Amino acid sequence: MKQSIPTIVVSEQQSTCELLKLYLQEFENFNFLASTSDFSKVCNAIKELEKSLVIIDISLYQEQGLNFVSKITSEFKNCRVIVLSDKPQVDLVIRAMRIGASDFISLPLIKDEFFDVLTKHYLDMTGAKPKKSKCRVVTVYSNKGGVGKTSIAANLALELAKITKENVALIDLNFQLGDITTFFDLKPSFNISYMLQNLDKINEDFLLSTLEKYKDTSLYILADPPYFKQADNVSSKDITKLFSILRDTFSYVVVDTFGGFDSKAINALENSDLILFVTIVNLPALRNCQRCMELFDKIGLEDEKIQILINRYMENDEISADDVEEVLGKNIYWKIPNNYFTMMSAINKGVPVSMINPDSNLALSFKNLALMISDSMYRQNFTKKQGRV
Ligand SMILES: Nc1ncnc2c1ncn2[C@@H]1O[C@H](COP(=O)(O)OP(=O)(O)O)[C@@H](O)[C@H]1O
Numbered sequence: 108m109k110q111s112i113p114t115i116v117v118s119e120q121q122s123t124c125e126l127l128k129l130y131l132q133e134f135e136n137f138n139f140l141a142s143t144s145d146f147s148k149v150c151n152a153i154k155e156l157e158k159s160l161v162i163i164d165i166s167l168y169q170e171q172g173l174n175f176v177s178k179i180t181s182e183f184k185n186c187r188v189i190v191l192s193d194k195p196q197v198d199l200v201i202r203a204m205r206i207g208a209s210d211f212i213s214l215p216l217i218k219d220e221f222f223d224v225l226t227k228h229y230l231d232m233t234g235a236k237p238k239k240s241k242c243r244v245v246t247v248y249s250n251k252g253g254v255g256k257t258s259i260a261a262n263l264a265l266e267l268a269k270i271t272k273e274n275v276a277l278i279d280l281n282f283q284l285g286d287i288t289t290f291f292d293l294k295p296s297f298n299i300s301y302m303l304q305n306l307d308k309i310n311e312d313f314l315l316s317t318l319e320k321y322k323d324t325s326l327y328i329l330a331d332p333p334y335f336k337q338a339d340n341v342s343s344k345d346i347t348k349l350f351s352i353l354r355d356t357f358s359y360v361v362v363d364t365f366g367g368f369d370s371k372a373i374n375a376l377e378n379s380d381l382i383l384f385v386t387i388v389n390l391p392a393l394r395n396c397q398r399c400m401e402l403f404d405k406i407g408l409e410d411e412k413i414q415i416l417i418n419r420y421m422e423n424d425e426i427s428a429d430d431v432e433e434v435l436g437k438n439i440y441w442k443i444p445n446n447y448f449t450m451m452s453a454i455n456k457g458v459p460v461s462m463i464n465p466d467s468n469l470a471l472s473f474k475n476l477a478l479m480i481s482d483s484m485y486r487q488n489f490t491k492k493q494g495r496v
């Protein structure tokens with residue numbers, strides 16, 4: 108039999124109480140017990156309950172509300188608290204989550220969003236949470252700038268989110284001069300520097316309720332606003348911890364890197380399941396690629412996770428794909444066609460290429476690359492065949 112979890116609504120607003128009651132009745136798995144604005148009544152009620160949910164609206168009494176949340180979450184371990192407010196500033200969300208709230212929803216309530224949150228907590232509280240698929244960290248790397256890393260990371264991450272509908276994080280490891288934000292025309296309210304400085308406080312619930320999704324997809328972008336002060340002294344340990352938190356929260360993490368080969372980059376590479384090593388087809392680039400492969404070998408990166416991705420590929424290039432494979436002694440994993448017009452208009456407009464022209468060879472190439480990465484069977488069996496443009 109389905110469990111039903113007793114739920115108490117706390118709000119000064121009669122209309123909010125009424126609406127929550129209606130939604131809870133419709134949702135069914137949470138049993139609406141009472142609505143009140145009296146904190147002591149809530150405590151008395153949850154004392155008697157084995158498991159409970161409290162939904163508290165702190166719009167009018169923010170400080171008292173937060174104190175109360177802190178009290179319940181510390182005294183009643185089996186009670187979950189969802190905080191609502193009509194002033195959902197990031198600082199407030201962070202405070203609420205730090206004192207133990209399980210979620211934060213902004214008012215006015217959007218039914219679908221509310222039901223998503225209820226579903227997540229119901230599964231969590233009843234132990235019916237489906238096993239999360241294993242996270243894959245995909246790093247888009249080259250020790251050279253200008254080969255298309257950011258263009259690839261951004262479009263690939265979005266396609267992965269669209270295809271799998273799972274949570275995908277796109278992170279920009281170029282803390283100071285990252286340009287992911289420009290590619291998506293974004294001003295993120297949350298940034299990696301903050302995460303790195305608060306690694307001990309950040310967990311899955313915190314991330315999913317604080318991060319902004321890109322439009323209506325399941326892509327979360329973790330970047331610093333341009334020119335944000337660089338996170339000081341980022342240690343390898345911090346980067347590893349950051350990846351471990353991201354792995355717990357997301358199904359895919361796509362990492363955009365800068366051209367460097369410093370400890371941050373090496374750490375990201377070591378923490379990756381798949382490294383898309385981007386190169387273009389010309390002699391200096393291929394020589395550079397060779398040298399980089401040697402370096403990868405020296406630092407002990409497993410060869411199987413490093414894959415060659417040719418960007419700006421042209422069918423009639425003087426150097427053929429076979430030549431490249433011969434020089435590098437490795438199969439080409441994927442080729443992205445050269446399409447300057449589509450790429451430039453996407454970058455200039457701050458939108459993904461699929462929005463400029465979903466039928467362009469470029470958009471299709473990103474989509475198929477995401478398909479291949481998202482389906483490991485497919486990936487293992489057909490890697491070589493499907494890489495042809
Ligand atoms: N497949 C492509 N076809 C045409 N131009 C491309 C392609 N990929 C990238 N570019 C262009 O190359 C330039 C550098 O791309 P970017 O993603 O910023 O490289 P990186 O991150 O490696 O420095 C951009 O101006 C972009 O328009």
Ligand SMILES: [Mg+2]
Pocket residue numbers: 256257258286364365
């Ligand atoms: Mg870049």
